[in-house]
Amino acid sequence: MDWHPPATLDLAVSARETLTMASFAAIRGKEEALREAIRAGYGAELPYHAARVAGVGITFVWAGPNQWLAVAERENGRDLEAELKEQLAGIASVVDQSDGRVVVRISGPRARDVLAKGVPIDLHPRAFKPGDVAITHASHIGIILWQTDDAPTYEAALFRSYADSFAHWLFESAAEYASTR
Amino acid sequence: MRIACPHCGERSLDEFLYSGDATVRRPDFASPTAMDEFIAYTFERTNPAGPHRELWYHAAGCHAWLVVTRNVATHAISSVEPARDVALAGKPETKDGA
Amino acid sequence: MATADRRGNGRQPNRLETGGLIDRSLTLHFTFDGKTYVGHPGDTLASALLANGVRLTGRSFKYHRPRGILSAGSEEPNALVELRAGARREPNTKATVAELFDGLAAASQNRWPSLAFDLMSVNSLLSPIFVAGFYYKTFMWPAALWEKLYEPLIRRAAGLGRASDDSDPDTYEKATAFADVLVIGAGPTGLAAAQAAARTSARVILVDENAALGGRAIDDVAEIGGNPSHEWVKIVEAELDRNPEVRVLRRTTAFGCYDGSTYGAVERVSDHLARPGPGVPRQRLWRLVAKQVVLATGATERPLVFGNNDRPGVMLAGAVRTYINRFGVVPGRRVVVFTNNDYGATTVTDLTNAGAEVVALVDSRPQPTAEVQRLADTTGVRLISGVVTGALGRQTVSGARIRAHGGDTVELTCDLIAVSGGWNPNIQLTTHLGGRPVWDDRLCAFLPGALPPRMSVAGAAAGDLILDKSLAGGIAAGSAAATESGHKAVAVPVPASTAESDAITPLWRVAEPDGKAFVDQQNDVTAKDIELAEREGFRAVEHLKRYTTLGMATDQGRTANVNALAIMAEITGRSIPETGCTVARPPYTPVALGALAGHHRAKSFKPTRLPPSYRWAKEQGAVFVETGLWLRPSYFPRPGERDWLETVSREVTTVRNAVGICDVSTLGKVDIQGPDAATFLDRIYMNGLKTLAVGKARYGGMLREDGILMDDGTVARFGESHYFITTTTANAVKVVQHMEYCAQWLWPELDVQIVSATEQWAQYAVAGPKSRALLQKVVDPTFDISDAGFPYLGIGEITVGGIKARLFRLSFSGERAYEIGVPARYGDALIRRLMEAGAEFGVCAYGTEALGVMRIEKGHISGPELNGTTTPRDVGLGGMVSTKKDFVGHVLGKRPGLVDPDRPALIGFRPVDRSARLRSGAHFIARNATPTAENDEGYMTSVAYSPSNGHWIGLGLLKRGPERIGEIVRAVDPVRGADTLVEVVSPVFVDPEGGRVRG
DSSP states (O other): OOOOOOSSSSSSEEEOOOOEEEEEETTTTTTTHHHHHHHHSSSSSOOOBBBBBEETTTEEEESSOEEEEEEEEOGGOHHHHHHHHHHHHTTTEEETTTTTEEEEEESSEEEHHHHHHTTSSSSTTTTOOOEEEEEOOOOOEEEEEEETTTTTEEEEEEEEGGGGHHHHHHHHGGGGGOOOO | OOEEEEETTTEEGGGGGEEEEOOOOOTTTTTTTTHHHHHHHHHHOOOOOEEEEEEEETTTTOOOOOEEEETTTTEEEEEEEEEHHHHHOOOOOOOTTT | OTTOBSSOOOOOOTTSSSSSSSTTBBBEEEEEEEEEEEEEEOOOOHHHHHTOOOHHHHOTTOOOOOOOOOOOSTTOOSEEEEEEEGGGGGGEEEETTTTOTEEEEEEEOOSSOOOSSSGGGGGTTTTTSSSTTTHHHHTTTTTIIIIIIIHHHHHHOOOOOOOOSOOSSSEEEEEEEEEEEEEESSHHHHHHHHHHHHHTTTTTTOOOOOSSOTTHHHHOOOEEEEHHHHHHHHHHHHHHHHOEEEEETEEEEEEEETTTTTTEEEESSSSEEEETTOOOSSEEEEEEEEEEEEOOOOEOOOOOOOOOOTTEEEHHHHHHHHHHHHBBOOOOOOOEESSSSHHHHHHHHHHHHTTTTEEEEEEEESSSSHHHHHHHHHHHHHHHHHHHEEESSSOOEEEEEEEEEEEEEEEESSEEEEEEOOEEEHHHHHHHOOOOOOEEEEEEEEEEEEEOEEEEEEEGGGTTTTTHHHHHHHHHHHHHHHHHHOOOOOOOOOOBOOOOOHHHHOOSSSSOOOOOOOTTTTTEEHHHHHHHHTTTTSSSSSHHHHHHHTOOSSSTTTHHHHHHHHHHHHHHTTTTHHHOOOOOSSOOSOOOOHHHHTTTTTTGGOOOBTTHHHHHHHHOEEEEEEETTEEEEOOOOOOTSSSSHHHHHHHHHHHHHHHHEETTSSSSEEEEEEHHHHHHHHHBBBOOOOOOOTEEEEEEEEETTTTTTTEEEEEEEEEEEEEEEEEEEETTHHHHHHHHHHHIIIISOOOHHHHHHHTTTEEEEEETTTTTHHHHHHHOOOOOSSSTTTTTTOOOEEETEEEEEEEEOOOOOSSSOOOOOEGGGGGHHHHHHHHHHHGGGEEEEHHHHHHHHHHHHHTTTTTTTSSSSSOOOOGOGGGGGSSSSSTTTTGGGHHHHHHHHTTTTEEEEEETTTEEEEEEEOOOEEEEEEOOOGGGEEEEEEEEEETTTTTEEEEEEEETTGGTTTTTTEEEEEETTEEEEEEEOOOOOTTOOOGGOOO
16 A cells, blocks of 8 residues: 555544454354453453454454454564454454555544545544444445544454555545644 | 444444335345336335434445434434344234335 | 726726615626626625616516616526536526626526627517417427427527536535524514524524525614614624534525425535635535424515516515615606505605605505505605506617506606515415415415425515514524424513504506506516416316416516416406416426536436456456446457457457456345345245255345346355355345345244445456366365366355455356455455466456357356246246245246247347358248238347357347247347347357266
């Protein structure tokens, strides 16, 4: 991916390229066992609504009914697919997503204005807060969106092949706020 | 139009795909009258001007199939349920206006 | 404004010394029809033209009558101009809403060769033939003359401006915004509503189509809350602008009301500038989603229908006040005010204060009201109870002929006739979802009927025309909307305001007018045309509209519809409600297509998906092709190759003799897990998959419930309850949707988890006799990929340079072949590694073209055969279909029509003359038959030049095809003029025994 975001005063865009991700889903009847395994293994309460929770060295993003995306830094060769397959054996189906999706971070006072040009959901602080998740689209490109802080900072996980088109839309939408320095 | 996805909240129409009638249920392939039943199930539809139960797919969202009860004359939506729950409840739906 | 000079040069004869909301310290230059004029920031093109004494702004659509400026807003039917030049030239812009900027170039429309001496105005003399229904009557016969004579004539005579032929250099965008309370219209009502709602801390969006907020609070002279009304506007505006939860969208028209309390609005971000700033769009299309909506869109003044009421110099009374009060322009020096209501009469005061002479106040009511009498007494204006029967003057108004109620007629010299026929509440948005307006006899106007959910209407739009009621209504509606959206009410007192009267007695048309009396000025429809429509039986309002074209111009008849309806009611002796009502469809005002497209134009029309090897392929000089959203390499030309056919043939030959590599990552990939995965797949696929061994792959086909083939691909089994399937590139999304449907709705009792993994894996086909040798250099040596260890249809998890990877022994080409998959981020590295490792074997990359040639050579089906009309049997897969299990399409696939042996079935073809070229789409006709639809026996689905055979080959669907091998039939292509004799052969043109795939 080539990232050449326009120089703006109020917006920072970057790609998080060092993540390991895996999606997982409970096997029927093992929902409670799954919750317990996540509690025991990572100290996190698995969200059953559109939310993102942090565990020890990992975050869990709700990705649909009975579907989660686990996200962690890929340091020391960490591979969440392998790790979760072991942790959740017999409890959940696990699929590697480390490469299927790229995560783009969009941060700064203009982030809401820029996202409003393609994301059709309400990102006002009263409607969407750090910890909230939305599966939606940005300019016709499917994303899982979450907010990480009140800067505000958002992260959008999108399928890798769309990265160039996404960047093109994002940077064109941000051009209005480009710095004239 | 906006549809309140039970999982994602209220979303704009362009996240959803309409995909047919939720009042018909797939017949048993082994029934002696399976052919007639499948023809009715696949092709025969009433066209009620009023409340109707429809299947929608939250394509740009959580990928849930939904049963939407909607007045097709006014677009007023009275309920949205996960299709899985409706299907598991197992009560065959009656055909509206049939 | 950077180039504006401060000298204030140029005389503006009608500009007042003081007053108005314009900035006289800056002077802007602009041209109209090539002549230079000056104006000030705050002007519209119309106000600046009037300030300069320009009154003639265009010619009418049908009769080419001179036309001027009727209004001061978006309802303007007449003053349509072309703005700007070159690629930014834009026709049909209302001069009354176009904001003036320095360097603006405007031109009148419908004038040839010049505005003042319009040769086409001869139409007026021919007007007996240009009556309503003219198009239908005159141009019905003879039809042959239409193209040659009538259409060019009409186009020449009746054009409405010229669009630029160049592509628009500006950008447009779309955005979504949400609010607790959306207030549409920022006149006194809307401002009061927004203020009341905002004080509850509700999230408020206030939109107004003008650059300046205030509506009639800046157009009229009044007091609100002890301040001049325009000062009150500033106070409220400052309060709203300070509130971070309030978004004020100026220059923004809410043009449509849609289901779910969603509104479309267009913001003219840069229309008031010569060109948009860097990165700034020209316009922005808003989708506004609101919990509650307050419609405060005000009302539009109605013209009066009398003789020559279209002459430049006849102007709506409210517009006259606006030009005086907002723009500091007095549009006439000797004025007749003609009204049927008290409010119109107050124009006398504004004119007098601006230094104009009001020569008469003509009130059509039998008795002047006390209000009007008092006005006459205080100003000393001559009050005539009567009507203006006609405007005098050829190009512009030079006088008025007035008939008093007693019958006396008088002609008065004047240069302006200010008219007021009452007010039409702007209720268009209440009707977009089907609401029917209701007639109000007291106001002589339609008021909103049943409202869209979550909308309330306040102020003039609700029939509260006078200021006091507007403000009270706005505050009440704003407070209620905020409360409804979940906020605690905050009491807001209603400010005191100037007392007003809205008394009216209808006057729909002046009897015995002197001259043509226009109802719809933009489409040139007169009161007589309505009479004609009635005589010819077009009495229903919808018939009237279509017969006369009334209300069908770009202004949607905003100043015309109610007058027309009332005249029809009068003629037919029915009441107005009996006659009908007027409803509107979106958009309320015209919306540029560019705004509707937004970002999605040219290359951004839809997103583009790039496969993992994209960058490498681009470096190689690959030629790309769009397949769905994907951009895939089509072929890889090398220096010296003359054309694509030579390149593709070289790629095919390399695969068949050595080894080639193709990026197949675009195929849909779905990971399916769960205890019931095997059962689930058995119900999705037509062939049995339960028996598939772990570590093996199998070809599979899936049907629609109606028995038609939906998609095909491979199913690989990685574990007892773990499958990995591929779909065609085109159907990847559809297959996942179908699987979710089956899992959630048809068989929710099955425990299965479905995850799309298309993008996780970069996957390359490595095909050809040397493929294993190549892979042995790449796959980590701990993995046995010998034919014994990794036979045809074997699959396995491997590593490549320590990276987890997957290997599938599958073949689409018919050669020994593998598909190797690595996590997508390594896709670029892997293609480079494979090409490097393959150099010693003479490897080449191949694209979709060679892929297509090789699958045709092998008789494999693809998109052209999976075309939504074919059954498994049609394409030679009938033997795969299980007869025992339930699966989607099982029952209906047995319908007699789908198992008819006469159905066209898949077969191969080669030209009898081996040098002939085949065409896909050609239809098969028996050799001795005539090429008619009755003799049609099927068609060619796919063709290719086969380098392995040295001639063109094809696949096609031929009636009873497999029984007819050896027969010669005609392949007829009338579209491209081809008629070729072809021989029916096996669809497998290469290695029919299938030995090569096994090595």
